[in-house]
Amino acid sequence: MADTAKVAEKEKMTIVVFSGELDKALAAFIIATTGASMGMDVTMFFTFWGLNILKKNEGGMKSKGFKQKMFSILNRGGSSRLKLSRFNMLGLGTWMMKMVMKESHYPSIDEFITMAKEMGVKLIPCSTTCGMFGLTENSFRNGVENIAGAAFFVGEARKSKVTLFI
């Protein structure tokens, strides 16, 4: 109970991760892990294309319904398939970005997800868009929290010192 009280006193940061691009995902994880390292209680709420970041890197054609299946072919997801929002150039820009990150000894998105988890950042898929895209809790990698709805997000955001939509 003393512990719960202590957590409740931490300043909160809430980030909606709407975008599924490599650069925006990086920005979101840099801010989230920095916040956590400064003692904040950080929640990342993944919705729309942002859900791709948390999808398993395997095939994962598990979505139900015909249109959802078609969508999931287009929109395969998994942290290793993210592309840049600019200069993707059939993959060349994305590949160069990944090289630059590696050379600068910069963590990959996979490493950022692991780091974030270890620092206590909560990674939550949005239930509304999961329904739209035919995703279930099985679609996501280990360590992801239970899916939750927009009301959960708004509840967190109104208690937060910092709320971002990325």
Add this chain to the structure above:
Amino acid sequence: MADTAKVAEKEKMTIVVFSGELDKALAAFIIATTGASMGMDVTMFFTFWGLNILKKNEGGMKSKGFKQKMFSILNRGGSSRLKLSRFNMLGLGTWMMKMVMKESHYPSIDEFITMAKEMGVKLIPCSTTCGMFGLTENSFRNGVENIAGAAFFVGEARKSKVTLFI
């Protein structure tokens, strides 16, 4: 007066809707209506491409000035013409998204606008970008509030518990 006092005590949420894409518009209206249903006083401030969401679905070539007219041909707007920010694929992705929304009994943007209005969400076009695009209050559908400037937005945002730029 008692009523005004009560409104003033409500927690505020302010959303800048900069983007005019179907998926981002959906995210904005999901968050806005969820906030309103949780008792928040929600203002959506539409600017740049976000103005398209509020434009009449009719022709509406009413903008003044030659360059504004050319822009309005490119940028016709109206809630039924919004496209996805990804996977539009000459309209195929957008059509699939609309099908999925319909099958999941999910409201369309038009229905979301009506719902938001009924829940007391204020929909405000930004006067600065209206000027740039040659739009007037006649360009917008019924139920939209008077246009207002960036100072109005900043005034609301600084009193808000949650402010998002979408």
Add this chain to the structure above:
Amino acid sequence: MADTAKVAEKEKMTIVVFSGELDKALAAFIIATTGASMGMDVTMFFTFWGLNILKKNEGGMKSKGFKQKMFSILNRGGSSRLKLSRFNMLGLGTWMMKMVMKESHYPSIDEFITMAKEMGVKLIPCSTTCGMFGLTENSFRNGVENIAGAAFFVGEARKSKVTLFI
């Protein structure tokens, strides 16, 4: 010292400028200068493509390392090279937008940067992404503050009334 105390009492606004497009840059500067004119203490934190806005308009191929050099060719930057996020159409849309801005006697991005500086808005490049893109303080125009890291941004954001990610 009295002066420092006075500054500390001002309400803060913090804007992450992630995007390097003309329209998003405009939105960021409109909000920042409006905030400053209303007495707020405004910090703009430029990261990823947003760094382009602050780059010198000259050639400026000063980045170190081969891959950083290749990136800087693609991603030349400088306020006069920004493009629209929509309807760029090989430059036609961007040209039309600039014409409309001029005719409406609207400031250019260059003028906005000068105005913002004069109003006391702080323009800060993100050190993490500077490292990734091989940029140093010499890469940026005059008047830009020292580069700073994500921890600086989070520190400002948690003290701010308004925080936006653009």
